[in-house]
Amino acid sequence: xxxxxxxxxxxxxxxxxxxELEAIYMGAFERIGQLEMGEGAVARLTQLMLRSxxxxxxxxxxxxxxxxxxRAPDQTGQTN
Numbered sequence: 001x002x003x004x005x006x007x008x009x010x011x012x013x014x015x016x017x018x019x020e021l022e023a024i025y026m027g028a029f030e031r032i033g034q035l036e037m038g039e040g041a042v043a044r045l046t047q048l049m050l051r052s053x054x055x056x057x058x059x060x061x062x063x064x065x066x067x068x069x070x071r072a073p074d075q076t077g078q079t080n
Contacts, residue, residue: 011064014060014063014064015064017060018057018060018061021053021056021057021060022057025049025052025053028049029046029049032045032046032049
């Protein structure tokens with residue numbers, strides 16, 4: 001497998017994981033909405049879930065969007 005194929009495979013896996021995580025969080029938010037808890041408890045739980053979602057998904061998205069380094073810097077100190 002070539003370098004570009006590996007990059008595409010890794011990117012596809014990250015995107016799939018993001019999609020799966022989004023589905024998990026959506027289901028959890030829907031369940032919370034159906035529970036008969038006080039508004040304060042729902043708000044606190046929702047806030048925790050939002051923070052958890054952000055911590056889980058943001059690093060994956062950042063890695064997908066990160067620019068690729070296509071070559072090593074010149075080790076001699078010369079500019080091209």
